[in-house]
Amino acid sequence: MWITLPVFWGALASSPQLVGNLQAWYINRDGARIGNTLWDTFSNTSAPGAHLSWALVDPVAAGTNEDIINAVLQNQAWVAVVVEANATTKLSRARTNGDANYDPRTAITVYYAQARQETAVGNYVLPITTQILTASVSAYATASAQRYFAQITPGTDVNQTAVQLLSQAPQTISPAVSWTMVNLRPYTTPAAQAVTLVGNIFLTIFTFIMTMAHAAARVILAPRLRLSSYLCLRLVVPFIAYIPLSMSYTLVSLAFGLPFDGRFSAARGFLLAFMFNYLGMLALGLSLEAMITLLTPKFIPYFLFILIIYNVAPTLLPPELLSPFFAYGEGFPIWNLSQAMRGILFNTTTDFGQTVGVMVGWISVSCGTLVLFTWWMRRRELAALLQDASIAEPSLRGSRGDVAEVAVEETKKV
Secondary structure: OOOOHHHHHHHHHOHHHHHHHOEEEEEEOOOOHHHHHHHHHHOOOOOOOOOOEEEEEOHHHHOOHHHHHHHHHOOOOOEEEEEOOOHHHHHHHHHHHOOOOOOHHHOEEEEEOHHHOHHHHHHHHHHHHHHHHHHHHHHHHHHHHHHHHHHHOOOOOOOHHHHHHHHHOHHHOOOOOOEEEEEOOOOOOHHHHHHHOHHHHHHHHHHHHHHHHHHHHHHHHHHHOOHHHHHHHHHHHHHHHHHHHHHHHHHHHHHOOOOOOOOOOHHHHHHHHHHHHHHHHHHHHHHHHHHHHHHHHHHHHHHHHHHHHHHHHHHOOOHHHOOHHHHHHHHOHHHHHHHHHHHHHHOOOOOHHHHHHHHHHHHHHHHHHHHHHHHHHHHHHHHHHHHHHHOOOHHHHHHHHHHHHHHHHHHHHO
């Protein structure tokens, strides 16, 4: 319990203190009162509550809106707040001219990608950004309205023309400035959590069931097989058995409407998901196959628990909200499988090559350790048979001879 549960608890415990690791951009194309006033609020880290790591990005370096969108999609920033060019001038002109078509939401644009990690975006990125925008925009609108009313009502005189024009465009006073949220990668299907988080636990359990069934079945055949044939049986069966299992697992996702066309065509996305599920099952299942050789079916459930917890914990939150200890997750199957599924379903930035490399690496290591452990355990069994034969009592010499003959035959198999 103390080897596994603290890892899971620890993955969740430190996230509020690590919010400052979430990179956020502020691009001030306005360069005037609106852009400058809002930045004063965004950069105020002394205010109570959690703070994102806001960076003032030069508009020229940031490029066009398309460049900013690509930067967010490439995971360079969790959110980008863009104060559009001439926002202050447009507001002032709309007030003066009574422009009824003025839209306060065009002043600021907020770009983010929810599907990058929906928990981080929903719990931290959006609430913090929205809170700052609400407070800063409200304060600016109040101060701006006070300045404007003081301008059109000098002393006791009232500029009736200005008041008339203002009545045509009341939105220039309240809210005066607002924003537009642009979700570049919406997390459109809540059922996707089944393949990006919770479902991976089930995937591991299915491989465990397969491992236990295989262990029980091969006990009957093991005494009749040479070591080479026995190893072939242990390796070939999982590679074949996980094909229908991973296909069935992927079909369940299809039945519940997961968007396999998020990045590729629906057919190609489904086949890629099947391939990654197959590799994931092999990576997890073969590690169980290797360890059951040493631990035996009696103790393998303990390893299963460790395998699940240490694989799932790094996927609960993005690396920025986890302690450096959880960096190991990038080399584990479930973290990579989760990232691959996000890329297929929601077109998030994913290194598919890395995912395949990690899976194949786990499969290769598990195959190697399975062969090594099986050979070692077979040698131990033979040594035990020979030892039993050598210490047999004189009255059991006939039995000892039989045991010795069995040991010789087993040695030949090896």
